[in-house]
Amino acid sequence: MENIRDYVRERYAKAIKNTTCCCGSGGCCTSAGGADILSMTKGNYDGATLEKTPEHMADQSFGCGNPFTEARIHPGETVLDLGSGAGLDLFLASEMTGSHGKVIGLDMTDEMLATAAENLKGIENVSLVKGYIEEMPLEDDSVDVIISNCVINLSPDKGKVLKEAYRVLRPGGRFCVSDTVFIRPVSEQGTKNLAAWSGCISGALLEEEYAAKMKAAGFEHVEVRRSKVYQVPENVADMFFPDISEEERREINGALASAIVMGKKPAADLVEGRDYTLRRAASDDVPAITSLLEENGLTPLGAAEAPENFLVLEHSGIAAVAGMEIQDGNGLLRSLAVRSHDRKKRFGERMTRAIMDDARSRGVRNVYLLTETAERFFERAGFSLVERDDIPSALLSSSALDRVCPAGSTAMMKKLG
Numbered sequence: 001m002e003n004i005r006d007y008v009r010e011r012y013a014k015a016i017k018n019t020t021c022c023c024g025s026g027g028c029c030t031s032a033g034g035a036d037i038l039s040m041t042k043g044n045y046d047g048a049t050l051e052k053t054p055e056h057m058a059d060q061s062f063g064c065g066n067p068f069t070e071a072r073i074h075p076g077e078t079v080l081d082l083g084s085g086a087g088l089d090l091f092l093a094s095e096m097t098g099s100h101g102k103v104i105g106l107d108m109t110d111e112m113l114a115t116a117a118e119n120l121k122g123i124e125n126v127s128l129v130k131g132y133i134e135e136m137p138l139e140d141d142s143v144d145v146i147i148s149n150c151v152i153n154l155s156p157d158k159g160k161v162l163k164e165a166y167r168v169l170r171p172g173g174r175f176c177v178s179d180t181v182f183i184r185p186v187s188e189q190g191t192k193n194l195a196a197w198s199g200c201i202s203g204a205l206l207e208e209e210y211a212a213k214m215k216a217a218g219f220e221h222v223e224v225r226r227s228k229v230y231q232v233p234e235n236v237a238d239m240f241f242p243d244i245s246e247e248e249r250r251e252i253n254g255a256l257a258s259a260i261v262m263g264k265k266p267a268a269d270l271v272e273g274r275d276y277t278l279r280r281a282a283s284d285d286v287p288a289i290t291s292l293l294e295e296n297g298l299t300p301l302g303a304a305e306a307p308e309n310f311l312v313l314e315h316s317g318i319a320a321v322a323g324m325e326i327q328d329g330n331g332l333l334r335s336l337a338v339r340s341h342d343r344k345k346r347f348g349e350r351m352t353r354a355i356m357d358d359a360r361s362r363g364v365r366n367v368y369l370l371t372e373t374a375e376r377f378f379e380r381a382g383f384s385l386v387e388r389d390d391i392p393s394a395l396l397s398s399s400a401l402d403r404v405c406p407a408g409s410t411a412m413m414k415k416l417g
Contacts, residue, residue, distance in 0.1 A: 063149030064258040065178025076100040076340030077144040082133045083151030087116035100295045134160045138168045148177035153204045162217035172267035172344020180204040181259045190251045219263030228258040281310035288318040296337040320347040322355040327394040331364040360416045370409040383412040
């Protein structure tokens with residue numbers, strides 16, 4: 001294992017010092033001579049995304065895909081990037097998590113870590129850690145999302161990497177990486193030919209092998225989704241391996257692909273009364289409620305004046321909150337928020353059910369809400385779309401939501417019967 005690590009470390013240390021093509025001489029998208037042949041990094045990110053990154057950072061990327069297409073990172077989450085390199089994906093993740101989130105870059109190469117530190121100077125929610133992806137120096141259940149870009153294929157012990165990823169993810173956490181895979185079995189000689197051409201696939205797994213290792217590590221909802229299939233044009237084959245047979249050429253052509261590999265760590269099954277408590281808020285809870293709402297980008301308006309309109313969920317402190325304003329048999333659901341590191345525990349669903357049951361017991365017949373980001377969540381809870389004008393004016397004026405909710409917010413309603 002150490003011999004492989006030393007080889008990879010040396011190769012990427014050299015590559016980051018000589019970024020002469022789209023991904024650097026000697027990197028994953030180049031041949032041994034530096035010619036930009038495979039172009040694994042081209043087209044992974046759109047121009048608008050790359051324009052906002054620090055100068056030269058995009059030129060220092062060695063990835064084969066875009067893990068953000070499926071990672072769905074939310075504000076306040078903790079993200080771990082395995083083999084974080086020069087920091088392109090760290091920069092993008094830092095914007096997605098926001099000031100209340102945290103992004104951790106793990107890399108074993110000093111030169112990469114130094115380059116990333118320079119590229120990310122001044123970005124406070126990113127930290128860099130030196131270590132191996134087979135032995136992650138992180139605590140159990142400490143990360144919401146794991147991303148990576150064409151790194152795990154380089155590991156000599158992928159099963160251990162995936163078990164470590166499972167360990168550090170919180171219950172309900174997401175694994176979403178870009179990596180190279182084989183579409184079909186390839187002979188040892190074919191693998192050597194492709195490795196000589198692309199420079200980074202000698203350890204690639206078959207798609208079904210990758211999925212099997214994910215499941216063996218404990219992940220559920222596993223998917224290996226191809227994003228690019230790489231062809232080896234005849235003129236390229238003639239240039240790089242003129243002595244191979246026609247049969248060998250057919251074998252390697254279209255055998256390699258980039259893929260998004262996804263999975264989830266099962267969510268914890270928490271029991272009310274044993275693991276958490278639901279209760280009506282009191283005045284002493286206002287500071288914690290205010291902090292939690294602001295962490296989620298929501299207004300604390302009304303919490304101090306009428307804490308009795310709020311329910312809280314206690315789980316090592318206040319982990320979730322929801323409010324309901326009531327006027328003439330109608331309710332306005334507002335301020336539903338969950339603490340960032342508790343979002344995989346289904347507290348949002350529990351709070352929604354609790355606040356709706358409470359409203360029903362208080363004679364509420366119709367519940368309305370305004371949302372910018374959670375339309376699908378509330379659709380699953382039984383809400384349907386309505387016009388903003390359908391919300392009773394007394395509710396809007398009592399909460400002053402006409403001042404804090406943008407006009408483009410989606411209005412929704414649910415009948416309680």
